[in-house]
Amino acid sequence: MTARAKKYASSTDVARLAGVSQSAVSRTYKPGAKISEEMRQKVLAAAAQLDYRPSLIPRIMLTHKSNLVAIVIGGMYNPFYSAVLERFTVGLQEAGNQVLLVHVDSGHSLDAVIPKLASYRVDAIVSALSILSKQSADELARFKIPVVSFNTPVRNEWVSSVCCDNVGAARSLVELYLARGGRRFGFISGPPASPASAERLAGFRLGLAAHGIDNLAMAVADFRYEGGHAAALSMFAGPDRPDALFCANDLMAIGAIDALRRTYGLRVPEDVLVAGFDDIPSAAWGAYELTTFVQDGQRMVDEALAILRVAAASHGPVGEVAIEVPARLIERQTTRRQPI
Amino acid sequence: MTARAKKYASSTDVARLAGVSQSAVSRTYKPGAKISEEMRQKVLAAAAQLDYRPSLIPRIMLTHKSNLVAIVIGGMYNPFYSAVLERFTVGLQEAGNQVLLVHVDSGHSLDAVIPKLASYRVDAIVSALSILSKQSADELARFKIPVVSFNTPVRNEWVSSVCCDNVGAARSLVELYLARGGRRFGFISGPPASPASAERLAGFRLGLAAHGIDNLAMAVADFRYEGGHAAALSMFAGPDRPDALFCANDLMAIGAIDALRRTYGLRVPEDVLVAGFDDIPSAAWGAYELTTFVQDGQRMVDEALAILRVAAASHGPVGEVAIEVPARLIERQTTRRQPI
DNA sequence: TTGTAGGCGTTATCAA
DNA sequence: TTGATAACGCCTACAA
Secondary structure, eight states: OOSOOOOSOOHHHHHHHHTSOHHHHHHHTSTTOOOOHHHHHHHHHHHHHHTOOOOSHHHHHHHSOOOEEEEEESOOOSHHHHHHHHHHHHHHHHTTOEEEEEEOOTTOOSGGGHHHHHHTTOSEEEEEOSOOOHHHHHHHHHHTOOEEEESOOOOOSSEEEEEEOHHHHHHHHHHHHHHTTOOSEEEEEOOTTOHHHHHHHHHHHHHHHTTTOOOEEEEEOOSSHHHHHHHHHHHTTSSSOOSEEEESSHHHHHHHHHHHHHHHOOOTTTTOEEEOSBOOGGGGSTTTOOBEEEOOHHHHHHHHHHHHHHHHHHTSOOOSOEEEEOOEEEOOGGGOOOOO | OOSOOOOSOOHHHHHHHHTSOHHHHHHHTSTTOOOOHHHHHHHHHHHHHHTOOOOSHHHHHHHSOOOEEEEEESOOOSHHHHHHHHHHHHHHHHTTOEEEEEEOOTTOOGGGGHHHHHHTTOSEEEEEOSOOOHHHHHHHHHHTOOEEEESOOOOOSSEEEEEEOHHHHHHHHHHHHHHTTOOSEEEEEOOTTOHHHHHHHHHHHHHHHHTTOOOEEEEEOOSSHHHHHHHHHHHTTSSSOOSEEEESSHHHHHHHHHHHHHHHOOOTTTTOEEEOSBOOGGGGSTTTOOBEEEEOHHHHHHHHHHHHHHHHHHTSOOOSOEEEEOEEEEOOGGGOOOOO
16 A cells, blocks of 8 residues: 555656657647657557546646636525526636636635635636625735626726626616506515625615605515515514515515415415516426516626636736626516506 | 736745745745744745745646546536535535536536546546446546546446435335325436436336336426426326326426416316425425425535545545435425325 | 757755 | 755757
8 A cells, every 4th residue: 555656647658658758748639739640649559558648737837827717606506696607617618718616605705715716826716706895806906816706896907897787677676566556665685795685775775766765665684585485474474564575586586475475375466566686497487477687697607708708818907897787677477467 | 918927926936035945935835844933924025025825736746636626517407406516515625625617518428528627637526417328437437537426326446426215215105196095197207318317217117016007107308397397288288197296306396386287277286296306495485395305415415525535545446336325205285185 | 750958836855 | 944956747949
């Protein structure tokens, strides 16, 4: 058990076995290098014998490029984010990058993992964290790592953001609710620190204010089904129940619907209008048919990838890019009723 | 634009600025190295000035260990797999590893990405692909990369598997169905190539055969909600509708329930018993309350991590490990009815 | 076309 | 305690 297993064969090993120089091996694997067919075959034969695969690690040292992009994410329980993660992964792989997946407990910040990512010399970072502090952003700038912040509008010279128009979307929902006869409004929020949730609330308030309405029932939850369920239970426990409920995401809206129907025997949409945000797959399921805002995950990912391409090409800061993608309302059954 | 930006400061840069040797810098960052406090401070000051972070890349060359573990996955649309991915990520990070996330289109095999993973010198691979061919497994063995196959029972000297007891679980469901008055049975499968789906079908058939039943309505789907929905539509289109439906996973079961209820006006469980597999979060949602088998994702991940630890410690093949975790039935409303 | 030599940023070994 | 030096595996001149 003494011999320390050397797991991978090196180009030197192959060269020795083939009786050629190490450079010859290197050239064999470099597309478009000048090498004779005879030499190529000799090398490939030896390589096959040793199961040789060229290592990318030395190249990282030489080029200062790892082709590694880190994706930092804090909770894949939300199907919107698992879909985003999948799209990023596919897009980055197509662009020749590899994905370093980093999980950070939701509610925590990037800070703790930045040094580790820097140690791995990642080319860029995608943050799909609902919380990205200004301090984190500044530290990232110190390391000169290009960052795209997904759905959190922090930015500086090195940190760009791709968000969706939370305020405008939420604001427009008020018109729909009024047209459908909504009169008493309620909002179930995500975690207090989430900018996305805060913006959706702000937009909703703006829309209400435009109609002189300042009465809004509020409950704080956590973006999860259970949280939405519990929040709806408490919001509808007393008198003066809302008849038009907006939830900061679909998962909570679905939880709320189940609570309203099963605990309080309320009908959706007849008794209560409900809308969410994201358009996750289950929003379209037959038991819910939830009205919601389509956050165009594919488009947002594409925008983020475009920023990363620019960053990779420029070898420098990409400037204070902040992209906002519109959110599209898709009305399903949870708001389909005739005005009273 | 000529100067090729050298992005990260190196230990040599720090040493020069601090007026010390490069080894001194190295020692400063090595826990438990003998170095004077004075030297340490000098180095740290220079490092801070240059925003220096030691690189892990050269260490990989020296030690032949990257601390990188690849997770190959083919479709995070299934919440069971996104939860598994999250657990793996957390577990590996806690063990000091980093996760290289690789997406392979579901239905495809590992083969195409193996060389790339070998190039990154990953320490191990976790495959959460529903399809892992024997050929892939053999190629992996050639590269001497330890692999854990999740839910696909392929194995060899280098490839271990962690599966759940699909056959036993599916078989036991027959008893429940008979006790609940089920008489005409139906099964909606995943993709034909999926071993998990095949085992669940085999177990179901075994259970039926034990009671002399060989009549089973079948529909092939794809593990998705839409697939289950469509399969149920066709299975229940004719006469002789089943009254006890088993779906190879929860997502399809939920799709089937929506189809039965909304298109055919059937009641679950009164008219049709339904059960799924996985126990994804939405199985517990109020609108479905789906009876299903808990695939203990946490435990399966823990077993897989344990195998990886052994592999890391042994520097060699881990042997033909095949772990089978039991699946636990959790009965909810979709099978709760008195026998007819 | 082929081989030799230097360097990338670390760690480990050995002298000083 | 420090510094010089040799790896690690590859790529890129440059020389043959």
